[in-house]
Structure formats: C-alpha cells, structure tokens
Amino acid sequence: MPRTHAALWRDPALPHVESRRACHSRACYKAHSHPTFSIGAVDAGVSHFTGTGNGQERLTPGTLVMVPAQRVHACNPEPGQAWSYQMLHVAGDWLAALRLESALGGAGPGEPARICRDPEVYRQFCELNGLLFSNASNAEKDAALIAFLGDLDVAAYPPLAPAPALEASALRGLLARIEGLDPAQLSLDALARESGFGRYALIRAFRAATGFTPHAYLLNARVNRGRQLLGEGQALAEVAYRLGFADQSHFQRVFKAYVGVTPGQYRGG
Structure with a gap:
C-alpha cells in the first residue's frame, strides 16, 4: 500500500x-x-x-x-x-x-x-505550486501567484477594464530596467509603481508586448547569458552564482525548462 x-x-x-x-x-x-x-x-x-x-x-x-x-x-x-x-x-x-x-x-x-x-489550468496550477515548494526567489513566487490568480479572474469574470497597453518607449525603458537588475532586486511592486500599472495589469501588458511576464523575461535573459558563459567553458557553479540563482540545482532546473537539456548536457554538446 x-x-x-x-x-x-x-x-x-x-x-x-x-x-x-x-x-x-x-x-x-x-x-x-x-x-x-x-x-x-x-x-x-x-x-x-x-x-x-x-x-x-x-x-x-x-x-x-x-x-x-x-x-x-x-x-x-x-x-x-x-x-x-x-x-x-x-x-x-x-x-x-x-x-x-x-x-x-x-x-x-x-x-x-x-x-x-480545464487541463491547461490544472497544469498551470501544478507549475505554480511546484514553484512555491522550490528554492526560487520569493519575488518570483509572488509574481507567479499574481499572474495565475489574475488569469483565473479574467477567464471567469468580465474584466472591469480593457487590457492596458505599453507604449514603445515605456516598454524599452522597462526592458532596460529589468535587464540591468541583479535578479534578487527585481521587484514587481517597484516595476508597477514606476510604470503606473497595478501588478497584474503590468503582467498583462508586458506579456502582451513580449510574450513573457517580467520575471519570465528575466529568467529567459539569464538562461541566454548562461548559454554564453557555458560556451566559454565556465564551471556550472560559477555560472549559477554569476547569474544570481539560489544554487546550482535551481540553475539546472530553470535552464532545462528553457533549453530542454541540463547545463552539463548543453556544455558537453
């Protein structure tokens, strides 16, 4: 049993x-x-x-x-x-x-x-819960929670306001701000205040413009940087540290989710 x-x-x-x-x-x-x-x-x-x-x-x-x-x-x-x-x-x-x-x-x-x-909503819920139980940063967990709950409400109830749009100049500023941050300093609250959006409204607008949430955009950028550093022969632990991941296992989990192979497999060709 x-x-x-x-x-x-x-x-x-x-x-x-x-x-x-x-x-x-x-x-x-x-x-x-x-x-x-x-x-x-x-x-x-x-x-x-x-x-x-x-x-x-x-x-x-x-x-x-x-x-x-x-x-x-x-x-x-x-x-x-x-x-x-x-x-x-x-x-x-x-x-x-x-x-x-x-x-x-x-x-x-x-x-x-x-x-x-809905199987897709169940999958997204399992992904969110897996993230909560993981060693991901609290900011990443909170942003994922906000995105999931907001999406639930939008799907079930007519939105009280249309999806906001990011002007091109505002989007460029946000992208530069996100890419220039240490991952530990990325705050959805701060980005929302600077942009004048609510937290979920910012996620909706950013996702409509880029296909990513702000935190997913940062993760994708970090993984792409990781590809470059691994290609230069740097050690996995050093790459994980330089990119701001909690530890090597966190880096491996995120890298595989985006690339389809582990960092070690990627480096070994």
Whole structure:
C-alpha cells in the first residue's frame, strides 16, 4: 500500500499565501470554511465536493475547485479509497487589494465555489505550486501567484477594464530596467509603481508586448547569458552564482525548462 505523505509550504516573507500537498490520503473533513480564498486540485483518486450550490460534485484527477473565503464546503475521498491533492490558500484582504488595483472582478466571500476541469489550468496550477515548494526567489513566487490568480479572474469574470497597453518607449525603458537588475532586486511592486500599472495589469501588458511576464523575461535573459558563459567553458557553479540563482540545482532546473537539456548536457554538446 502506498505511504501517505503530506507537505506544507509557508514562508514568513510571503504571509498571504500557503500551500499543502497530500499523497494517498484517506483523511475526511467535516463541512467547514476558511478565512482565505482557496484552490484545491485533485491529483489522483476521486473525491466528492459540496460547496458549489449544486449538490455533491464528483471530482476526478485534473480537476480544480476555487472556494471563496467563508464559503462552507467539504471535500472527501470515496469511502475506503485514498486520494492525492493540493490545496492553496490566499489571504482574502491581499486578494481584494490585488483585484482592486488592476480592476479585476472575482467571487466575493461566501459565494459558491467554482469547479474547473480545464487541463491547461490544472497544469498551470501544478507549475505554480511546484514553484512555491522550490528554492526560487520569493519575488518570483509572488509574481507567479499574481499572474495565475489574475488569469483565473479574467477567464471567469468580465474584466472591469480593457487590457492596458505599453507604449514603445515605456516598454524599452522597462526592458532596460529589468535587464540591468541583479535578479534578487527585481521587484514587481517597484516595476508597477514606476510604470503606473497595478501588478497584474503590468503582467498583462508586458506579456502582451513580449510574450513573457517580467520575471519570465528575466529568467529567459539569464538562461541566454548562461548559454554564453557555458560556451566559454565556465564551471556550472560559477555560472549559477554569476547569474544570481539560489544554487546550482535551481540553475539546472530553470535552464532545462528553457533549453530542454541540463547545463552539463548543453556544455558537453
């Protein structure tokens, strides 16, 4: 029988978010509510959810459920069976501020939960949660959280304002600013203040202009610089340090995600 395993991620530097993973769990929960906006994802097994206002819903692997703060709900595996899931909790006041600054709509406290069965949204959620559990920087984690939550709201609710556009001169200034920064100094909050956009509004505008979020743009630039340094024969640890990655394993993970091979494989041809 597979071993039950659970892991919790939280960081005092990001007090507005925490996440949990559970594998092969048989735990059952009474109907309850959270003071947070919560997103659950079923990874394996089948569960039964109440909280949408439509009676009990059967959730299969790859299904997400978005639960507003204060919404009474319950989610449990089929009797006698185990399931695996992920659960993300976001502080309600922080989310309300994010929505306000970027003119986003969204479900309010106590409103019915929403179920999503879109495979791409599930993939993006797993990617976000994997990032939260990784050794990526807090700024990168927070930016990814903002992008994911904003995209969820835009997809589910009519935007309260059209997507903003970056003028060519403003875009050039942002690109120069990002490329000239030490990775540890890249702050979405600071970029948003300088550009006059909300944080998610800036992500939308920047992504529309470049195809990247600001943090993804920086990662891509760092990987391209890494290709050059590896080609010059520099050691992996030295390249990771020069490019501002937390450690060599972080550099290897990001490099492979962008290039398709590890730095060592790339350097060896």
